[in-house]
Structures are given as structure tokens and as C-alpha cells.
Amino acid sequence: MKTRRNFIKISALGSAALVTSSCMSSEKDNKTPVKHPKKILKPIVISTWRHGIQANADAWEILNRGGKAIDAVEKGVMVVESDPSNQSVGFGGLPDRDGFVTLDACIMDENNSCGAVAFLQNIENPIAVARKVMDETPHVLLVGEGALQFAKEKGFKTINLLTKKSKKAWEEWKMKSKYTPVINSENHDTIGMLALDSNGNLSGACTTSGMAYKLHGRVGDSPIIGAGLFVDNEVGAACATGVGEAVMRIAGSAIVVELMRNGMSPNEACKTAVERIIKKHKSLKNLQVGFLALNKNGEVGGYSIYAGFNYAVQSETQTTLLDAKYNRERD
Numbered sequence: 631m632k633t634r635r636n637f638i639k640i641s642a643l644g645s646a647a648l649v650t651s652s653c654m655s656s657e658k659d660n661k662t663p664v665k666h667p668k669k670i671l672k673p674i675v676i677s678t679w680r681h682g683i684q685a686n687a688d689a690w691e692i693l694n695r696g697g698k699a700i701d702a703v704e705k706g707v708m709v710v711e712s713d714p715s716n717q718s719v720g721f722g723g724l725p726d727r728d729g730f731v732t733l734d735a736c737i738m739d740e741n742n743s744c745g746a747v748a749f750l751q752n753i754e755n756p757i758a759v760a761r762k763v764m765d766e767t768p769h770v771l772l773v774g775e776g777a778l779q780f781a782k783e784k785g786f787k788t789i790n791l792l793t794k795k796s797k798k799a800w801e802e803w804k805m806k807s808k809y810t811p812v813i814n815s816e817n818h819d820t821i822g823m824l825a826l827d828s829n830g831n832l833s834g835a836c837t838t839s840g841m842a843y844k845l846h847g848r849v850g851d852s853p854i855i856g857a858g859l860f861v862d863n864e865v866g867a868a869c870a871t872g873v874g875e876a877v878m879r880i881a882g883s884a885i886v887v888e889l890m891r892n893g894m895s896p897n898e899a900c901k902t903a904v905e906r907i908i909k910k911h912k913s914l915k916n917l918q919v920g921f922l923a924l925n926k927n928g929e930v931g932g933y934s935i936y937a938g939f940n941y942a943v944q945s946e947t948q949t950t951l952l953d954a955k956y957n958r959e960r961d
């Protein structure tokens with residue numbers, strides 16, 4: 631593991647502190663107000679949860695030397711995919727109810743190009759396969775055996791993704807679970823990452839082993855463009871974490887971007903999307919969802935149903951973990 635950067639925890643700062651806001655001032659004659667454009671905070675990278683701190687650090691190495699957002703987000707999330715101690719993403723992820731670790735990932739750049747893989751097994755870095763789908767095929771999404779075959783053709787090595795620790799957790803789950811997948815608001819922590827590079831271009835990546843002990847074959851929101859991730863270089867980017875079924879039902883990340891297009895701040899857009907999920911579900915028991923957003927000015931925001939969602943921010947001036955605002959405390 632690489633050395634972590636100096637790290638300052640700042641709670642619930644919100645986007646305001648990150649960007650110099652627009653101001654009105656007077657021309658020489660003191661009559662005509664001139665609107666100064668917002669100072670754009672770039673480059674900047676943000677990602678979901680505490681594991682985003684290290685991921686941001688890796689992405690920052692690219693952004694800080696003037697590299698592209700798409701390369702930064704791919705490299706950034708790979709560090710979490712490859713970390714065996716992380717049981718919700720990539721290698722070491724918790725398996726489905728039959729003991730298979732199945733991975734979902736997608737990536738999207740400033741040209742609306744995108745690539746994704748779903749239900750992919752035995753590959754350590756699904757995001758890199760998604761990038762190849764984007765760059766080297768006319769398609770957006772490959773799944774299962776076909777995705778694996780494609781990865782092998784592109785030279786990816788196969789490995790066993792199920793670590794001893796995750797196998798043990800699964801065996802314990804089997805003893806008490808009666809083979810029934812349960813939605814548990816703690817058993818899924820995707821990494822979604824959004825970046826704005828020094829050229830002002832946005833990209834995003836999202837990767838996960840999905841909900842622990844899910845039905846074999848289940849695919850969540852994370853590889854679905856518009857649900858787990860969406861980027862529109864004219865407006866902003868968004869990603870989601872939490873119960874993927876709820877995110878897919880409202881096309882979550884696409885909605886967040888559209889709300890920003892209509893003038894909302896990243897925080898307001900995430901909040902409005904969460905409120906839509908709340909409205910559409912009769913029961914919110916264990917239904918944790920969090921959205922993260924970044925706009926063209928480098929403003930960031932996050933919002934979740936329940937308290938507890940946080941996200942990491944890295945810019946020239948900040949290395950922080952922010953607690954997202956939320957709708958309610960846990961039941």
C-alpha cells in the first residue's frame with residue numbers, strides 16, 4: 631500500500647467551502663454590475679466512502695501532472711479493487727449466496743463514451759476491462775462468460791477472487807441465513823469516483839462486488855450507465871452507492887446530472903434524487919442509498935437516505951473526508 635497523504639477530516643463541510651462563489655461587483659462607473667465567472671476548482675477528484683482516500687491519492691498522481699480525468703478515475707479505483715482487505719469491491723469481495731465473487735463496473739468519459747462489465751468473475755480489475763470495452767469495442771456492456779472471454783483475449787490474467795476471510799464470512803452467513811439474500815445497509819460499499827481534470831473535462835468510474843450474498847446472476851446499479859454512474863461534460867457527473875435496485879428504479883445518477891443541468895447545486899441534486907427514492911418506496915428498512923456529484927465548476931455534494939455515508943475529496947488545497955448530509959438517522 632502506498633503511504634497515505636496527510637489527512638484532515640472535515641465534517642459536513644458541504645460544497646460551499648470548496649469553491650469561490652460568484653459575486654457581483656461594479657464597473658468603474660459604479661452603475662453596471664458585472665458578474666464575475668465562478669472560479670473553477672480543478673483538478674479535483676471525489677469518491678465514495680473512506681476507501682476513497684487512497685483511491686483519490688492514486689488518481690491525483692495523474693490529475694496533478696495535467697493528466698486526463700478518464701485515466702485518473704480508472705487508476706484510482708483500481709487500488710481499491712486490488713485490495714484484498716476490502717470486502718465490497720474486487721479481489722476479496724464478499725461472494726454471492728453460492729460462493730462466487732461476481733463483479734460489476736463501469737466507466738464514462740467527457741465524450742459520452744462508456745464501457746461496462748457485469749457479472750464478471752475471476753478478474754482482479756473489472757474497471758480496466760470496462761475501459762477496454764469502451765475503447766476497443768462498439769459496445770457498452772459485456773456480461774458474464776462473454777465479458778470474461780473478452781478480458782482473456784485482451785490479456786487479463788484470471789485469479790481466484792475469494793479470499794479466506796470472505797470465504798469464512800460466507801460460510802458463517804450460510805449457517806444462519808437459510809440461503810436467503812438479505813438487504814443489509816452495511817454489506818455493500820461500492821467505490822464510485824468522479825474527476826474534473828485541469829482541462830475542465832469530467833469522467834467517472836464505479837466498481838463493486840455488489841451486495842453480499844446476492845442471488846447468483848444478480849447485477850446491481852454499479853455497471854449500469856445512468857444508474858450507478860453518469861457523466862455529462864456540459865454539466866457534471868454523479869455516482870451512487872447503496873442498494874442498487876433502488877438506484878436503478880429512478881435511473882439515479884442520470885437524474886442527479888439532469889437536476890444539476892436544471893440549475894441545482896451538487897448537494898441539492900443529490901438530495902432531490904434521494905427524496906425521489908424515499909417517495910417511491912413503501913419501506914425504507916435497510917434501504918441505504920447515497921449519491922455523490924461533481925459539477926463543471928468543481929463543486930461537490932453528497933446526500934444519503936441514512937446517516938453514515940461519507941466521501942473523500944482531493945484537490946490542490948484539500949485532502950478530506952466529508953460526512954454527507956442525510957434524510958434521517960438509522961431506525
Ligand code: SD4
Nearest residue numbers: 818819820840850872874
Ligand atoms: C449494488 N450499489 O450492487 C451496489 C452496491 C453498493 O455501496 O453500492 N454498495 O447494489
